[in-house]
Amino acid sequence: xxxxxxxxxxxxxxxxxxxxxxxxxxxxxxxxxxxxxxxxxxxxxxxxxxxxxxxxxxxxxxxxxxxxxxxxxxxxxxxxxxxxxxxxxxxxxxxxxxxxxxxxxxxxxxxxxxxxxxxxxxxxxxxxxxxxxxxxxxxxxxxxxxxxxxxxxxxxxxxxxxxxxxxxxxxxxxxxxxxx
Amino acid sequence: xxxxxxxxxxxxxxxxxxxxxxxxxxxxxxxxxxxxxxxxxxxxxxxxxxxxxxxxxxxxxxxxxxxxxxxxxxxxxxxxxxxxxxxxxxxxxxxxxxxxxxxxxxxxxxxxxxxxxxxxxxxxxxxxxxxxxxxxxxxxxxxxxxxxxxxxxxxxxxxxxxxxxxxxxxxxxxx
Amino acid sequence: xxxxxxxxxxxxxxxxxxxxxxxxxxxxxxxxxxxxxxxxxxxxxxxxxxxxxxxxxxxxxxxxxxxxxxxxxxxxxxxxxxxxxxxxxxxxxxxxxxxxxxxxxxxxxxxxxxxxxxxxxxxxxxxxxxxxxxxxxxxxxxxxxxxxxxxxxxxxxxxxxxxxxxxxxxxxxxxxxxxxxxxx
Numbered sequence: 001x002x003x004x005x006x007x008x009x010x011x012x013x014x015x016x017x018x019x020x021x022x023x024x025x026x027x028x029x030x031x032x033x034x035x036x037x038x039x040x041x042x043x044x045x046x047x048x049x050x051x052x053x054x055x056x057x058x059x060x061x062x063x064x065x066x067x068x069x070x071x072x073x074x075x076x077x078x079x080x081x082x083x084x085x086x087x088x089x090x091x092x093x094x095x096x097x098x099x100x101x102x103x104x105x106x107x108x109x110x111x112x113x114x115x116x117x118x119x120x121x122x123x124x125x126x127x128x129x130x131x132x133x134x135x136x137x138x139x140x141x142x143x144x145x146x147x148x149x150x151x152x153x154x155x156x157x158x159x160x161x162x163x164x165x166x167x168x169x170x171x172x173x174x175x176x177x178x179x180x
Numbered sequence: 181x182x183x184x185x186x187x188x189x190x191x192x193x194x195x196x197x198x199x200x201x202x203x204x205x206x207x208x209x210x211x212x213x214x215x216x217x218x219x220x221x222x223x224x225x226x227x228x229x230x231x232x233x234x235x236x237x238x239x240x241x242x243x244x245x246x247x248x249x250x251x252x253x254x255x256x257x258x259x260x261x262x263x264x265x266x267x268x269x270x271x272x273x274x275x276x277x278x279x280x281x282x283x284x285x286x287x288x289x290x291x292x293x294x295x296x297x298x299x300x301x302x303x304x305x306x307x308x309x310x311x312x313x314x315x316x317x318x319x320x321x322x323x324x325x326x327x328x329x330x331x332x333x334x335x336x337x338x339x340x341x342x343x344x345x346x347x348x349x350x351x352x353x354x355x
Numbered sequence: 356x357x358x359x360x361x362x363x364x365x366x367x368x369x370x371x372x373x374x375x376x377x378x379x380x381x382x383x384x385x386x387x388x389x390x391x392x393x394x395x396x397x398x399x400x401x402x403x404x405x406x407x408x409x410x411x412x413x414x415x416x417x418x419x420x421x422x423x424x425x426x427x428x429x430x431x432x433x434x435x436x437x438x439x440x441x442x443x444x445x446x447x448x449x450x451x452x453x454x455x456x457x458x459x460x461x462x463x464x465x466x467x468x469x470x471x472x473x474x475x476x477x478x479x480x481x482x483x484x485x486x487x488x489x490x491x492x493x494x495x496x497x498x499x500x501x502x503x504x505x506x507x508x509x510x511x512x513x514x515x516x517x518x519x520x521x522x523x524x525x526x527x528x529x530x531x532x533x534x535x536x537x538x539x
Contacts, residue, residue, distance in 0.1 A: 015358070045191050052198045059205035062212060071221035078212055085209045234471060235444050235510040254462035255448050255506050255518060272446070272508075274467075277492040278460040286492060292446065292469060297487075320515050322378060 014156035020148045021120055023158055024127060025104045028116065031164050036171070038107035038114060044100040051092040058084045104129075111135065114171065125149060131174040142174035200350045218245040220316030225259055225268065226326030231291030232257070232270055239327035242270065244316030251285075252276065252311070257318040258289065260309055262302055268315055271298055277308075285311045381441065382514035391436035395505035395521030397449060399528040400482055401427040404496050406533060422496050422533050424489035426451075426465060427482050428503060432521070434476040437509055445470045446508040447478070450520075451489065453501035458492055465489055465503075496530035503528065 010027070012019040032038045062081030066074040102117040112135035119128040125148045133140040144166060151163045188196070214223045227240045235257075236242070244259055252258065254276045261268045274297065275288035286308040290297040299307060332339040403425045408418060430449060437445050449466040465485035470476050491499065505521040 042191060045195065049191065049194055049198060052202060056201045056205050059209055063208065075216065079216055082209050082213050082216065085205070234469065235446070254450055254464055255508050274464040274487060276460070276462040277458045280457060280459040318516060320382065321511060322513055
């Protein structure tokens with residue numbers, strides 16, 4: 001996988017902070033799962049997807065039932081479906097706000113867990129990545145704070161070698177930081 | 181534009197599709213919620229003809245309600261749908277007769293801007309309309325906003341173009 | 356914010372939200388403050404019953420012996436309090452209401468008028484004939500007692516429609532029995 005990334009340039013609009021963040025996050029995940037051999041934990045994404053699609057099923061059910069039975073007769077069913085739709089989406093929001101928070105990667109390797117969460121202020125070019133490392137009782141963390149300018153060149157191309165080096169050193173520092 | 185999309189993995193594509201579905205279903209569920217709250221199948225309608233001028237013009241938006249606790253009164257502006265006719269009509273009730281035994285309501289309507297009442301619009305030999313034909317009573321009014329719907333009816337290609345553009349936009353942009 | 360597309364999209368969404376907020380505030384203010392009440396007075400000058408028939412469209416009224424009421428009334432109404440910054444038009448109606456043995460509620464509009472501005476909001480008319488056919492569901496008036504009142508319906512520029520009625524529960528009149536000799 002790392003061979004293809006070196007051949008294919010990742011070029012984006014360097015003024016779009018959403019794209020900058022997503023590109024860094026995506027490459028972070030790619031590096032960790034292929035070069036660093038972590039196994040990604042997809043729980044956050046799976047929860048978001050299942051709750052989202054479930055709510056869509058309720059929406060579809062309401063539409064179908066009303067189409068078959070007419071508005072007045074379908075009213076109680078419509079009410080249940082509409083309420084369920086909003087409740088499920090609320091639960092999804094609660095999950096994202098309290099549990100997922102700012103996580104961009106959660107993965108395991110040899111029994112140890114690595115969790116990376118990100119912070120980006122509005123209209124800022126400084127991206128902060130918090131690396132949390134847990135191995136049984138051992139816990140460590142390291143905060144990597146960098147400007148997007150360090151990872152992207154003038155043309156908006158992601159310089160993967162610099163990003164990967166930064167990530168590699170951040171992981172190492174997070175694993176050794178609280179050994180006592 | 182599409183390079184970002186190509187770089188996504190299966191889960192991320194599923195998430196992008198979900199985003200479009202969420203836009204559509206949330207609009208749909210809000211609409212159905214409004215329909216339940218007003219007890220009216222189609223709580224927001226666009227005025228299609230000039231028969232209620234000068235109050236309503238083509239392209240105005242009307243908010244309907246049909247509370248079971250408040251019966252129709254003469255002078256109310258109702259939206260009603262006659263069986264076998266596609267287009268609902270927005271006119272004022274000018275005659276009302278409630279039958280005591282059956283609770284059936286006999287209503288006659290007329291557009292403010294029309295000289296004659298609506299019997300010409302009802303089905304042949306139909307002299308009155310009843311409660312079941314009434315979709316809702318006009319409660320709220322907003323001018324011009326419905327012009328978009330009229331344009332989309334007159335130029336149906338516009339509808340597909342707009343939906344296509346919106347869909348593309350949501351699909352391509354992440355968060 | 357460095358390309359045209361982003362600027363256009365941001366400006367457009369802001370303009371739309373601002374517009375709808377303003378419209379919402381307008382509607383809310385009018386809903387809360389209402390449109391006031393008008394002073395109205397109506398009284399009956401004359402009531403006759405004739406037998407006639409309607410054209411072929413009026414399927415039920417094709418009989419020659421359908422009874423129609425011919426009403427003449429006076430109306431005095433000052434509707435100026437109903438006009439505020441958000442009033443688009445006022446629709447005034449004179450309504451006859453009555454109860455029969457078979458139908459517990461009957462309301463028939465006998466006359467209506469659209470008023471579009473404050474200047475024409477004062478109505479003082481004499482010997483007005485009913486604009487619309489005064490015919491009962493059963494097509495017969497049997498000494499029926501009815502009362503006459505003035506109703507109004509305000510259409511705003513933006514917002515909730517509101518209606519009201521004048522207090523004229525005392526204006527009652529009785530339909531005379533149809534005399535076969537009279538009528539046109």
